[in-house]
Amino acid sequence: MKNLRNIRNALPWLSGLILIFAMIAFEMFNFSSTEYALHDLLGNISFAGLEWATILALAFCGVDFAGIARIFTAERGRNEPQEVKLLLIAWLIASIFNAGLTWWGVSQQIVARGVSHPVLPQSLLVWVVPVAIALIVLILRIVLINTFTFTFEASRRVHKVMPTTR
Numbered sequence: 395m396k397n398l399r400n401i402r403n404a405l406p407w408l409s410g411l412i413l414i415f416a417m418i419a420f421e422m423f424n425f426s427s428t429e430y431a432l433h434d435l436l437g438n439i440s441f442a443g444l445e446w447a448t449i450l451a452l453a454f455c456g457v458d459f460a461g462i463a464r465i466f467t468a469e470r471g472r473n474e475p476q477e478v479k480l481l482l483i484a485w486l487i488a489s490i491f492n493a494g495l496t497w498w499g500v501s502q503q504i505v506a507r508g509v510s511h512p513v514l515p516q517s518l519l520v521w522v523v524p525v526a527i528a529l530i531v532l533i534l535r536i537v538l539i540n541t542f543t544f545t546f547e548a549s550r551r552v553h554k555v556m557p558t559t560r
Contacts, residue, residue: 413538413541416538417538420531420534420535420538421455421458421459423531424451424454424455424458424492424496424531424535425451425452425454425455426451427495427496427499427500427531428447428450428451428454428492428495428496428499429447429448429451430447430499430502430503431447431495431496431498431499431502432446432447432450432451432495433445433447434498434499434502435447435498453488454488454491454492457484457485457488458485458488458489458535458539460481460485485539489532489535489536490532492531492532492535493528493529493531493532494528496524496527496528496531497524497525497527497528498524499524500523500524500527500528501520501521501523501524504516504519504520504523504524505520
């Protein structure tokens with residue numbers, strides 16, 4: 395019985411670790427697909443030894459992490475500062491733009507590799523598969539960040555309600 399309780403108590407930590415791993419893997423894909431698409435669009439232009447594609451891909455990842463960090467520091471309710479709303483708008487715009495870059499990168503890979511399907515023509519594959527992947531990336535980003543938000547808020551409420559005992 396005690397072992398079952400220990401496992402039940404460990405599940406939130408395990409879920410949190412899996413969520414963090416998923417977010418890191420997601421950002422790795424986000425960075426590489428964004429950099430690939432931007433490199434395809436912008437070429438080898440660089441600033442201070444870094445390609446523009448790399449700089450902008452890092453900026454997109456930075457906006458995601460800034461949004462997550464703000465979740466843990468923001469006030470809730472009517473006292474929420476204006477910058478939280480502006481950060482949300484910036485994050486949403488960057489997420490939508492990033493989904494477009496994901497679409498571009500995946501569609502360019504399908505064309506470059508000459509991917510074919512026995513039923514679907516390549517012209518349809520170039521649109522359907524990249525759009526599906528871009529939408530999945532956009533939805534996953536929103537769901538993952540919201541999961542962080544809800545999990546943090548729930549743990550914050552639990553700690554306010556339950557006094558710590560020693």
